[in-house]
Amino acid sequence: MSNLEKLNKVLCDTFDIKKIEDINDEMGPDEIEGWDSLGHVELVTNLEEVFDIALNVVDISRMYTIGDIKKIVGKYGVEI
Incomplete structure (x- = not known):
């Protein structure tokens, strides 16, 4: 399983998203219920x-969108 697939699974499981295709990198708390x-x-x-x-506290507080999450985990050596 690729890291992108792992991230998509985390997002789907955490926020009860049925189809990952329905979301994009610009989406955040305002667009994602839960x-x-x-x-x-x-x-x-x-x-x-x-x-x-x-994850450090600063990075956690800067997760505003799915795109931000991808960039932040990248800082920890996780290539998405």
């Missing part, structure tokens, strides 16, 4: 577990 403060914590936990990384 991406609230609790959903954000769950997202971070799932990303850290799946990619075996430890």
